[in-house]
Amino acid sequence: MSHMIEARQLTKRYVNERTGREVLALDHVDFTIAAGEFLCLVGPSGCGKSTFLQMVAGLEQVTEGTLTINGKPIAGPGADRGMVFQSYALFPWRNVIENIRFGLEIKGLSKAEMNEIAHAAAHQVGLHGFEHAYPKELSGGMKQRVGIARALANDPPVLLMDEPFAALDAQTREMLQEELLSLWQGANRTVLFVTHSVQEAVYLGSRIAIMTARPGRIKTVIDVGLQHPRDITAAAFGELMKPVYAALKEEVLKAAVSARALA
């Protein structure tokens, strides 16, 4: 069971509490994320990618317009939309299994059920043998595996990922990308994935949405017609990267110009 997410004329304005200054982060965004697709969101820094994700998660309020999931307006956070954070956001006082178990405790499962699911999730993301380690004892890659397992243990129809691999080295990132793909293909799950890497977007996404410089809108959406597993050295892969890269570069330059104008 997967879910469709729909933004209609979605606007987000932040108001700085101290200065009263307003920032228009998203400006009348119209966009639909199909059920079961792997959507990659790219755009210049500060264009509102995280903002969009946080609104889908229900962590940020909608200023204007509507944001719905399967037709129902998003009113707040919920276990149906799991999130993976760039900063991992693991609970440092809980070991790996206890971290993964968090959502299951919230659901009120029995101890036996919780442990079974948590151990399966740990196994799935390659954390076998580290079940009782604490976050501070893990490498960045391991921590993010815990972050992913924790979200997946809840079996959310929607998975939100905000630059989850940005802080990892290239080898670890590739391994986790691979694992994420197999996790997504196995379950019919909608993934919304923010990244700054065009290559990562083309490697992972069913579609790639490129956002404009702030105030953020959807500039273009590109279909990635390639089958998994994708070969990043193939000519077709390189051809697909080109338009994404060009569109992104255009917006990054615009963002730089407006930043200079402000300075």
Place this chain on the structure above:
Amino acid sequence: MMAGSDDIRLRPRRGGALRPAAGSPQSRRRRRGAADLRARMQALAIRLALPLLLIALWAVAARSPGVAPVLPGPAAVLATLWQMTISGELFVHVAASLQRAFAGFVVAGIIGVAAGLAMSQSRLVNDILAGPVELLRPISSIAWIPLAILWFGIGFNSVVFVIVASCIFIILLNTLAAAQNVDRDLVNAALTLGATPRQIFTKVTVPSAMPGIMLGLRIAMTGAWGGVLIAEMIATREGLGYMIVRAQASYRPDIVIGGMIVIGFVGYALNWLFLALQRRITHV
């Protein structure tokens, strides 16, 4: 591979800092041998050097003409302490002081942590309590003694009252600061895992504030041990504080100095005990 990590984590560290478990714990333990023992003996010698020097200086000073009556030597003080130990007198005083310090510390801990958490969660509670706390906080523990005696007379209750007054604020303020500074991402993670505000409080805010709360409690415990002695000097008929004040009046510098040494050692032991307990129950 992680099997040995528990031992590593629970090993005592000064200041409560924890060494990350780098490399394989087992292989490191196996390498621990003669060289390690020598290094440890050396560290011990360095730590003992200054105390031993001071004791030697003390012994020399005590022998110089004229100071003998006011400065008994280490041997004389030890003899007195030994005497008081076998007579059971020392135990009575230590037990009385510990009992009061503990009672005051527990009362202050319960109220301080509860009030700090309540202030962190409720704007209203914060607005009500913040003013009074800031007004009462600067009043030193000594200044509470006259009021304590007026209200509770001489004895257990007034000493406990003074201790509570002298350590509740540090507990409260540390708890408040820790509970207000919970990482936003941790709260967001819990929210996206379905947690309700109440569950955020019990499963995120409180455990995340725990190191800060523990720090406040540890500082307060030292404060309670200091406070009990001050209060006992005035408001009781037994306890270590009373013991050394009475010894001063009856001109027994050996008991005064011996009492101070016991106070120091008990304080040290309390701190050590606290850290050991803390390491058992937290992993951060």
